[in-house]
Amino acid sequence: MPPGWASRWQKWTGKRLWSLVQQHTQNQIGSLHGLVVTSLHYVELVKLASPHLATFYYCSDDYTQYEGWGGETVIKKEAQLVRSVNHAFFVSQVLADRAVHEYGISADRVSVSPNATDAKGLDAVDEQQMGDLFHAFPTLRRPLVGVVGGINDRLDFDLIASCADLAETGSLVLVGSVDKAFKSEGLTRLLSHPKCVFAGQQPHDKIPVWMQALDVALIPYRDTLLNRACSPMRLYDHLAAGKPVVATDCCDQVSSFHEMIHIKGQKDSFVQQVAEMICREACPGARLPAMLKAAGEHTWDVRARRLAAAFSKNMA
Numbered sequence: 001m002p003p004g005w006a007s008r009w010q011k012w013t014g015k016r017l018w019s020l021v022q023q024h025t026q027n028q029i030g031s032l033h034g035l036v037v038t039s040l041h042y043v044e045l046v047k048l049a050s051p052h053l054a055t056f057y058y059c060s061d062d063y064t065q066y067e068g069w070g071g072e073t074v075i076k077k078e079a080q081l082v083r084s085v086n087h088a089f090f091v092s093q094v095l096a097d098r099a100v101h102e103y104g105i106s107a108d109r110v111s112v113s114p115n116a117t118d119a120k121g122l123d124a125v126d127e128q129q130m131g132d133l134f135h136a137f138p139t140l141r142r143p144l145v146g147v148v149g150g151i152n153d154r155l156d157f158d159l160i161a162s163c164a165d166l167a168e169t170g171s172l173v174l175v176g177s178v179d180k181a182f183k184s185e186g187l188t189r190l191l192s193h194p195k196c197v198f199a200g201q202q203p204h205d206k207i208p209v210w211m212q213a214l215d216v217a218l219i220p221y222r223d224t225l226l227n228r229a230c231s232p233m234r235l236y237d238h239l240a241a242g243k244p245v246v247a248t249d250c251c252d253q254v255s256s257f258h259e260m261i262h263i264k265g266q267k268d269s270f271v272q273q274v275a276e277m278i279c280r281e282a283c284p285g286a287r288l289p290a291m292l293k294a295a296g297e298h299t300w301d302v303r304a305r306r307l308a309a310a311f312s313k314n315m316a
Contacts, residue, residue: 119301
C-alpha cells in the first residue's frame with residue numbers, strides 16, 4: 001500500500017492507488033468487472049473509479065467504535081463512501097440499518113453478509129485428535145467449559161470467572177491470544193484460578209478440535225456498541241462444532257440463533273444455565289443436529305456464492 005493510505009494524505013494515495021490499478025490492468029479498464037473496498041479510507045479511490053466501473057464496499061465491523069478512528073469523522077466518511085458505491089455489504093443487520101436510516105441509502109443498495117465458518121469444521125474430530133489435545137494439556141479435566149477466540153475487552157471476565165467457580169465445572173479453558181494491552185481484575189483472577197487453563201493462540205486447524213472438545217461453550221460478550229453490531233466468527237464455528245452454547249444477550253447476531261443457543265441476559269441466569277447444561281450432558285461427545293444443519297447454511301462457500309450473485313446483479 002502507498003504510504004499514508006489511511007491518513008490525512010488519503011486524497012493523494014487515492015490517486016496513487018487508482019494509477020496502480022490502471023497500470024496493473026495495462027489501462028484496459030474495461031477488463032475490470034468491479035472494485036471492492038474494505039475500508040472507509042478508500043473513499044477517494046472510489047470517487048476516481050466510479051465513473052469507469054462498478055464499485056462496492058464491504059464493511060466487516062463498526063469502525064465508529066475503533067479507538068483512534070475518530071467517531072463522528074468515521075460516520076461522515078463512511079456515509080460518503082456508501083453513497084458513492086453501487087452497493088454496500090455489511091456483516092450485521094445493525095450496520096446495514098445504520099446505512100439506510102442514518103446515511104439515507106435505499107434498502108436495495110444494501111445487503112447483509114455475515115461472517116461464516118469453514119465447511120471442514122463440520123467434520124467430526126477423531127479420537128486421536130482429541131487424545132492429542134488432552135495429552136498436550138494434561139491439566140484439563142472434564143466437564144470442559146470454555147471460550148474460544150480472542151481474549152480481550154469484548155469479554156465479561158467476571159462472568160467467565162463465575163462459571164469457573166461452579167462445582168460442576170471440571171476445567172474452564174480459554175483458547176486464543178490474550179490482548180497484552182488489556183488489564184482487568186477479572187482477567188487477573190482467571191490467570192491464577194486453579195480450574196482455568198489458558199491454551200494461548202492455536203493453529204487454525206486445531207480450532208475445531210477445541211470447539212468439539214468443549215462440553216459447554218461460552219460467548220460471554222459485554223454489552224457494548226461494538227459487540228451489539230458485530231458478526232462473530234466464533235458463533236459460526238460453534239455452530240459447526242455442534243456443542244451446547246450459552247451466550248449473553250449482548251450481540252444481536254448471536255441472539256438471532258436463540259432457538260439453538262441459550263441466550264441469557266442476567267449473570268445469575270447465565271451461570272445457572274451453564275451448570276444445568278453441564279449436568280444435562282449425558283453423552284459428552286454428542287453433537288447437536290440442529291446446530292450442524294444451521295452451520296451448513298452459514299459456510300464461507302455459501303457466503304461466496306451469494307456475494308458473487310450480488311456482484312453480478314449490481315454490475316449489470
